[in-house]
Amino acid sequence: MSSIKTFIADFGWPRIIIALFLLSLFVAAPIVGVDLGASIGDVLNRFGQNAIMVLALVPMVQSGCGLNFGLPIGILAGLLGSTITMQLGLTGLTGLLVAILITIVFGVIFGYLYGKLLNNVKGEEMTIAMYVGFSAVMLFSILWLVLPFNKADLVMGYAGEGLRRSIALEDYWGKLLNNFGQFSIGGTPIPTGLLLFVGLCVFFVYVFMRTRTGTAMTAVGSNPDFARASGVSVERMRTVSTVVSTVLGGIGILAYQQSFGWVQVYDAPLFMAFPAVSALLIGGASVTKASMVNVVLGTFLFQGILTMTPSVINNVLKNELSEVIRIIVTNGMIIYALTRKTKVAK
């Protein structure tokens, strides 16, 4: 009995309510005439689309930098990766791999600068990260117009310059991962390649957090003074975690794009950090601790609600209440995590 109580206390009521809500959606789906198989396939797909961006938050949480509201910076690296690769005319698996490579290069550069910046603003990381992310997105919006992209299917038709708002990936590597080894179980399509790719990334971060560096990072987040007394450079660990987070954010958006089928530039990345942050928190993470389980569970719950609510609720109520529910759940969860008293050690 007491173990149930402590479980609830640790896990938090909001998460339990959300989990129960999702469960009830799954139960209600067939009753209101929603195709359950297709819905589950949809949830799996969106899980794969978003999981890596959620995963990208983990290193920075662990190193004590808080929730990375500056995720858009990583996303911009990913956008550079895909647009440059497309401009070069590379398609298929080669294209995707080159895109990942370019993303990593830009991710490391951006992440390094971003990490240096955050080291100078300790204590206000989250607010500043948010605004730095916003301004970076807007700066790049100008760059998308100005940079010398000139491939016909990338740029705006009438002007011949400036990227389109949405660029189709179909002829490049759209759905490449999704279609790899895809099969169906009872009408539910399983995006095997995408899930494998996510699994690979999760495994990478899992291993990384167990290396000497990863261990030091966790200790820095847990108690920076302890880490320093053990000869660990706190600043360096925070920078490394920011770089890893930024690179993963870039790879995350690549995975998202190939499944979505479109590259969206300009202000599309502006608010992408919020759902990712919220998903991680729903998965049970706090502002200072996050694990792979939190990532997987959180992304599944969050995307599950996002996918299931419109189909179920709209079948009943015929209006777009789901958007409102999304806003309240996303931000309510973040506020819950920010205001939760970190348990004071005895």
Next chain:
Amino acid sequence: MRNVKSFVADNIVTLIFLTITIIAIPFSGLSGSYIISNLIDRFARSSFLVFALILPIMAGMGINFAMVLGATAGQIGLIFAVDHNIMGTEGLILATLVGIPLSVGLGWFSGQVLNRARGREMVTGFILGYFMDGIYQFFGLYIMGWLIPIRTAQVMQIDGGGVRNTLALESVRGGLDKIVSLKVGPFSIPVVTFAVIAVLCLFIIWFRRTKLGQDMRAIGQEQGISHAAGINVDRTRILAIVISTVLACIGQIIYLQNLGNMFTYTSQRQAGYYAAAAILVGGATVSKASIKNVFIGVFLVHALYITTPLAGKALFKSAMVGQYMSDFINYGIIASALVLHAWKNKRAADLARAGLRMSAEAQAAAGGVA
């Protein structure tokens, strides 16, 4: 020389953006009188909103991004006035009277939340604004028109579900600005609006001299010591937020009566972005703000808004660049001001340390000789 240096260091944010504005003016191709008349108009429109941020900064809570809750309350007041067809100045008064109790309640709520998020008030306030968006949309789209009937067709969505996304405020437009409008050369000056702003300034000056104002200054500097001296820290912080929220509510009403239309579900968010940018550009920091900062900030931020998009457009020969430029400027101001401020704090702390170290070193050297 030292004075110049410290002046530059103290006002670095303001100076940077002043330089940008001065550079942007010739590129924008705007005439001086156009800029000035625009500035007068925008100053009257929006300085009230910026004042809402002073008290929480004084109380050590940073920039109250949760002021959008107050702006939301003001918008609900306006929706009420427009829906009931209350026109002109009376409409604005009614909107304010409806908005104030709402904003007191919302301010109390956000004060509670921010008290539980000590040390990260700013980011929590920011997210709280988004959270409120959800509640507000639920209210505007589902409660309105269902539990609270909508009386006027112009307020209702075409399909009948709630308040429409763009609300014409024709009936209350200029309800404050146009009571007395003074023509000075090519510029028209909304006298009553300026009078209201002047009264607000006097209120702030007076408030700083009250016991509550003194308590806010005290907790803004040292929460622990203030608590030990018997000041109710939590309550004082909540009061700072409540007053801020109420001012934001009135400020948003003044802002919208000037504009004459309202994006029902996004206008309040703009208020928060803009006010934070203005006060920071005016030289306020997250721990210190004055009326002077507000005035300088409002002028400078609007000068930036007016000139930089056009300058960007002219420089890059693209209309879209100008559009993104204004957004970039808006976010960039806040980001860079926060960064510069945090960086300055860190440097001040390092310098203080270095000073101590030097004195210790000197002593050690002296000791070594002796």
Next chain:
Amino acid sequence: MNLRSLVVKITLAVVYLVLAVWAYGAGKGYPLYIDNTDLSKPTMLSVVIDGKSPVRVREGAYTEIMVKGARKHTISLVLPSGAEYRETFRFPAGAQAAEIRVPELAPGSDPVVRPVLPRQDR
């Protein structure tokens, strides 16, 4: 709480309510229909109410203009010829809307204001 502060607080609450009621009453806008459908004397004209910006009324049309408060208003008609008639009228208390027929707005006579009653089928 002493008596004095109680009195002040109650007064404040009363003032708040009175102000709200006054603003509601005095600021309430009512639609005023300008009926220019009498085709015997078809003219296009501009209508100015309470010194606001003029509203055009085409010949043979109804136009809705909002007036503030059920009280005295001035209305002036400006004909294309430049001739202007100015009249005052009182908005009928208790009416949801009112109608003024242009032909009845002859110079020298009080305008006839007809309250518009809610439709029966509602």
Next chain:
Amino acid sequence: MSTGTRLLSLRGISKEFYGNVVLEDISFDLDRGQIIGLVGENGAGKTTLMRILFGMPVIAETGGFNGTIELDGQPVAFKTPFDALDAGIGMVHQEFSLIPGFSTTENIALNRESLKTNFACDIFGKRMSVLDRVTMRERAVKAIHTLGVKLDPDMLVSEMPVGHKQFTEIAREIDRKNVKLLVLDEPTAVLTETEAEVLLSSMRALAAQGISIIFISHRLHEITKVADKIVVLRDGKIVKDVPVAGVSVQDIAAWMVGRDVKTKAAHLSVCKDSVYLNVEHLWVDMPGETVRDVSFQVMEGEIFGIGGLAGQGKLGIANGVMGLFPAGGQVTVGGQDVILNNPHAALNSDIAFVSEDRRGVGLLLDESLEWNIAFTAMQAKRQHLIPVLGGLFSVRDEKSMKALALEYIESLEIRCTGPRQRAKELSGGNQQKICLAKAFALKPKLLFVSEPTRGIDVGAKAIVLETLRAYNRDYGMTIVMISSELEELRSICHRVAIVDEGKIAGILPPTADVAQFGLLMSGLGAGKNGDAA
């Protein structure tokens, strides 16, 4: 200037924290206008006694106290410090509690401002009153005048010299209506000689006006100069309660430090002749524990003790050598220079450190014992790692971490549910053992231990000390032990240095007379920087 009327009587005050007796049967009286000098070593119970007098909530939370307090002949029991303030007791703490951006006047009147009510007060309450700055200034000037010092009532605290801050604090207490008793806790600790002189004379002036003062100080000559009578606390008991007339500083020092202990030289290992640690002109910028100029040498295989009162800089020495705070000077270990300001380099010079700040620096409270014990070894020495892909990178070796943790859990008798338990769930004594295990896991040749027995129970204390002794004896580990407890240092160390005002006041053998230690601590030692040993 005692007037002979009784103001305060304490009768049989006892207090225990979780079975740990910290005060036992404390009784003394204080007359109006009398100054009591309250002295005792750190941990003698002064702070607890003042907390009881002041009704600090922590006392009630830990089970209250026994005995009675009478003020003006009436028994009193304050529930909060505010009750005590209302009853006319003022307290000035060691740390300043002033608002830096406020002026002298504003600080003196903090939360007791003179107010002018106005219309808004009727609506929103008293806090809308406007400050009456003229009256406030008058009050401040009056309080400053009573104190008999020169203070600018309009100066900002942040721009004041330290002495003025201290006077402002006292003026704030005097400004209270009906203040009868002032408690001054180490008010001269931060002052210069001349400032301290001024403070002493203002204390006399206050006493002359009938205000009683409890004066806590470790500067014994100040006590003899200003107090009417002296109360010496040791181990929670009053050992002396005598008029100050005819008492010498030496007497007080001896009473304070107390009984002569039998030295336990038999336990000590024989140390070699070679110098292992050489510290020259070390300065450390550690807030509250500034080290100004410290030089000493430690022999190979020696246990070297560093004692002294809190705030004098003894803690700064270890923290500075380990690179945790900005430091300068020359430190060599085993003939090799130690790079300062770099914790990693210090650890690589075969030095380990057990911090006095167990929760803040010593432990990862939220992580497992394995992590706590093995982490430093992993980071500094690259142990407990498994190379992957031919050494491209390495992941942590949980098996060997577990083995390490189990080894120390057994050898140090750490009471826990297993190596996976979180550090914060252990008791203080067991946490301290984890810190020791973490240091031992580095296999250091030189070990700094800072306050190893602070806040742990008697049983754990014995084990910790015995463990240190055993590592010294069996492995020849050189140990520098820093402690506030002189008894402890004398029972385990070959030599004991006393630090005063950031410098070594003297080094004594443990067998030296206690009074000598007491004198060194009070800043009256004969040979400054001298090697008395």
